Amino acid sequence: MSTETVTSGEVPEGRSARSVLKWVLLIALVTFFAGLLFGYDQGVIAGALAGIGQDFKVGNFAKEVITSWVTLGALFSALVAGTLADRFGRKPILLSAGVLFIGGAVIQGVAPDVPVLTAGRVITGFGIGFASTIAPLYAAEMAPSKIRGRMVSTYQLAITVGIFFAYLVSDLLEPGRWREMFLVAIIPGTLLIIGVLIVPESARWLAKMGKEKKAEESLAKVTPADEVQPHLSDMEHELAHEKAEGEATWGDVFSPGIRKALIVGVGLSIFQQITGINAIIYYANTIFESAGLTSTGAQTTATLYCVGLTNVLATFIAVAYVDRFGRKPLLFLGLTGMFVALCAVGLGFAIESTKDTGAGASVVGIITMAALVVFIASFAFSLGPIVWTIISEIYPNRVRGRAVSLATAANWGAAFLVTQFFLTVVDGIGEAATFFILAAMCVLAYAFIWRYVPETKGRSLEEIQAQWAKGGSTKDWEEDSA
Numbered sequence: 001m002s003t004e005t006v007t008s009g010e011v012p013e014g015r016s017a018r019s020v021l022k023w024v025l026l027i028a029l030v031t032f033f034a035g036l037l038f039g040y041d042q043g044v045i046a047g048a049l050a051g052i053g054q055d056f057k058v059g060n061f062a063k064e065v066i067t068s069w070v071t072l073g074a075l076f077s078a079l080v081a082g083t084l085a086d087r088f089g090r091k092p093i094l095l096s097a098g099v100l101f102i103g104g105a106v107i108q109g110v111a112p113d114v115p116v117l118t119a120g121r122v123i124t125g126f127g128i129g130f131a132s133t134i135a136p137l138y139a140a141e142m143a144p145s146k147i148r149g150r151m152v153s154t155y156q157l158a159i160t161v162g163i164f165f166a167y168l169v170s171d172l173l174e175p176g177r178w179r180e181m182f183l184v185a186i187i188p189g190t191l192l193i194i195g196v197l198i199v200p201e202s203a204r205w206l207a208k209m210g211k212e213k214k215a216e217e218s219l220a221k222v223t224p225a226d227e228v229q230p231h232l233s234d235m236e237h238e239l240a241h242e243k244a245e246g247e248a249t250w251g252d253v254f255s256p257g258i259r260k261a262l263i264v265g266v267g268l269s270i271f272q273q274i275t276g277i278n279a280i281i282y283y284a285n286t287i288f289e290s291a292g293l294t295s296t297g298a299q300t301t302a303t304l305y306c307v308g309l310t311n312v313l314a315t316f317i318a319v320a321y322v323d324r325f326g327r328k329p330l331l332f333l334g335l336t337g338m339f340v341a342l343c344a345v346g347l348g349f350a351i352e353s354t355k356d357t358g359a360g361a362s363v364v365g366i367i368t369m370a371a372l373v374v375f376i377a378s379f380a381f382s383l384g385p386i387v388w389t390i391i392s393e394i395y396p397n398r399v400r401g402r403a404v405s406l407a408t409a410a411n412w413g414a415a416f417l418v419t420q421f422f423l424t425v426v427d428g429i430g431e432a433a434t435f436f437i438l439a440a441m442c443v444l445a446y447a448f449i450w451r452y453v454p455e456t457k458g459r460s461l462e463e464i465q466a467q468w469a470k471g472g473s474t475k476d477w478e479e480d481s482a
């Protein structure tokens with residue numbers, strides 16, 4: 001990497017390649033901590049629940065509330081996050097996320113009873129809603145377009161590391177030490193706050209607020225000197241256009257010009273969830289138990305490695321290839337893997353239910369384990385990272401905050417429904433039918449992406465916006481980039 005300073009008459013301080021790299025890495029790190037906390041708080045409940053059940057002597061309903069209300073908190077804060085981030089900037093919202101994560105962790109860690117614990121869960125959920133809306137959006141706004149997919153995938157990588165880390169902590173501590181499991185989140189929460197205080201505010205947001213000098217300074221940190229001016233003029237051009245249209249409202253988010261992008265974002269978010277990922281993240285132990293792994297130790301180990309570690313490792317595939325192969329090919333490949341895996345799990349359970357004894361259980365156990373590895377891996381290099389990438393890049397600057405909020409809230413709403421009702425549906429219609437339904441959702445997701453989702457690889461956010469403005473079908477996007 002050259003450390004030579006590149007100078008440009010226009011740019012106040014010439015930035016060396018090394019300085020650009022430093023800032024890009026710092027921004028990636030902030031995005032990473034936001035994702036890590038999101039994942040940790042999602043994953044930790046799987047291990048903490050048993051101890052909570054013993055200490056507070058609660059039944060299944062209270063356990064379900066403690067598990068799923070975090071997603072309700074996330075849903076509501078995701079809805080307001082975009083408006084707040086449009087008004088106050090991206091950094092204050094990320095800072096608030098850090099504070100909420102720490103506050104939520106402390107409340108959960110010291111909770112004397114279930115209501116206080118649940119309040120702590122909801123507060124953590126608020127933090128997750130803020131982080132999950134604003135961290136990928138901030139990363140997308142700050143990333144050079146050549147590595148934007150990779151940068152947002154880093155966020156997903158962090159979510160998976162957070163989930164793995166939570167499974168690991170739960171595995172290392174006995175269930176009775178659930179308070180410590182929650183308190184551990186204070187460490188990444190503090191690191192997130194420190195990181196946010198250091199990184200620059202989003203250049204696009206600053207430009208939008210008319211703070212041109214600051215926008216230029218921010219952009220110059222993450223852009224080679226000779227690209228700052230072209231970028232700025234692109235942004236200014238777009239902003240002038242936006243100004244002419246006036247301040248965005250919620251009505252604009254639903255206006256015909258934005259509607260197509262909105263359908264893409266909200267649809268992808270819902271499909272990311274209704275194809276079953278969180279049923280598996282939260283209830284992996286239970287699924288392994290029904291598939292014949294009787295000891296709790298065997299279940300936790302299977303969950304830790306088959307789900308947790310596979311999830312982390314396969315996300316690297318997306319980080320490496322999302323900007324090279326593009327979004328859609330990875331989505332198609334991933335959905336195919338998920339479909340096959342879900343059918344295999346369904347079939348395994350169907351075979352098991354035809355036997356009177358537990359004789360088939362171990363075969364089913366092995367099929368289930370292998371299929372869940374394939375499922376998680378396929379999700380991790382496709383729907384997991386790419387959905388967050390696409391929803392952070394397809395909206396015009398003017399409505400981006402609100403539109404990303406809406407897509408994120410849809411994600412959490414769908415996650416809530418799946419996690420709240422998965423076990424009930426299994427009780428009602430059995431495992432086999434439940435997994436076949438999830439497999440059918442993969443087919444619908446495939447068709448949806450085929451029909452509605454455009455390829456955004458390698459385009460700047462401004463080019464993406466221009467392409468929407470041109471109208472036409474998703475095919476035109478491919479032809480235009482060829």
Ligand code: BGC
Pocket residue numbers: 042156159160163272277278281311383384385388411415
């Ligand atoms: C999803 C989460 C999920 C995680 C699993 C994310 O992209 O939004 O709901 O738990 O992936 O890795």
